[in-house]
Amino acid sequence: MTATVDTDQLEAKVKDMYRHVAQQPDGPFHFELGEQVALRVGYAADRLTTVPPDALESFAGVGYFFDLAYLVAGETVVDLGSGSGTDVFYAASLVGATGRVIGIDFTPEQLEKARRLAAASGISTVEFREGRIEALPVPDSTADCVISNGVINLCPDKRAVFTEAARVLRPGGRLAVADIVSEQALTDAIVCNADLWASCIGGAAQQDQYLDAIESSGFVVDQIRENAYQFISEQARRASATYGVKSISVLATTTT
Ligand SMILES: C[S@@+](CC[C@H](N)C(=O)[O-])C[C@H]1O[C@@H](n2cnc3c(N)ncnc32)[C@H](O)[C@@H]1O
Numbered sequence: 001m002t003a004t005v006d007t008d009q010l011e012a013k014v015k016d017m018y019r020h021v022a023q024q025p026d027g028p029f030h031f032e033l034g035e036q037v038a039l040r041v042g043y044a045a046d047r048l049t050t051v052p053p054d055a056l057e058s059f060a061g062v063g064y065f066f067d068l069a070y071l072v073a074g075e076t077v078v079d080l081g082s083g084s085g086t087d088v089f090y091a092a093s094l095v096g097a098t099g100r101v102i103g104i105d106f107t108p109e110q111l112e113k114a115r116r117l118a119a120a121s122g123i124s125t126v127e128f129r130e131g132r133i134e135a136l137p138v139p140d141s142t143a144d145c146v147i148s149n150g151v152i153n154l155c156p157d158k159r160a161v162f163t164e165a166a167r168v169l170r171p172g173g174r175l176a177v178a179d180i181v182s183e184q185a186l187t188d189a190i191v192c193n194a195d196l197w198a199s200c201i202g203g204a205a206q207q208d209q210y211l212d213a214i215e216s217s218g219f220v221v222d223q224i225r226e227n228a229y230q231f232i233s234e235q236a237r238r239a240s241a242t243y244g245v246k247s248i249s250v251l252a253t254t255t256t
Pocket of ligand 1: 015060084085
């Protein structure tokens with residue numbers, strides 16, 4: 001990718017879009033939201049009942065990775081770009097009362113909603129911290145697993161995100177993500193369109209470059225698979241068909 005997006009403009013667009021996702025999840029978006037997309041990509045219906053319904057209605061993930069992450073009781077999990085909290089609550093049900101899940105997000109309305117729902121449902125093993133996933137507010141070597149769903153494509157510096165994930169993981173820790181990548185390089189017109197970035201298309205890295213960024217940040221990639229995820233607007237579907245924009249899940253393990 002040679003062209004770059006205006007990063008200040010992009011951040012403002014991303015925050016604006018995900019404020020709407022938190023507050024008006026039934027509004028028009030390029031992507032699908034909520035329980036139906038979660039079920040389609042592989043979330044277990046019975047475990048989704050542990051997620052507060054108002055969090056699930058704002059679910060904006062693009063795939064499923066919990067079978068790859070293989071979370072066990074007592075683990076500490078960090079969710080990069082936790083949104084309204086679906087994956088944090090879902091992970092909390094897997095790591096149990098002795099585990100801990102920390103969600104990181106930079107959109108105030110998403111954080112406010114997730115915190116309010118955690119308090120209202122009495123789920124005390126979760127925490128939502130304000131921060132950028134390129135500079136995580138999490139100490140070194142404290143997490144067993146880092147997860148992220150539909151977020152890293154939104155970041156211009158993907159390597160910075162993976163380097164931070166490696167920093168906060170304990171030796172042998174896992175990275176399990178679902179994200180949007182492309183088979184072919186996107187045109188400059190798409191890359192420089194902040195609307196398409198904020199909709200999880202414009203920032204899609206080519207798959208091989210995405211996997212290289214993971215491996216050059218201190219991981220070995222163990223598994224990759226495609227998810228049954230589809231964009232819904234005409235513009236997004238067209239870009240997806242032309243450039244092979246698709247959702248994948250990846251499991252990687254730290255090399256140290
Ligand atoms: C597509 S949504 C996904 C939310 C959540 N993972 C889910 O599955 O519902 C992207 C989220 O990432 C957050 N985000 C995007 N870029 C970020 C960054 N650089 N640092 C922190 N949060 C970010 C947005 O605020 C938004 O809540």
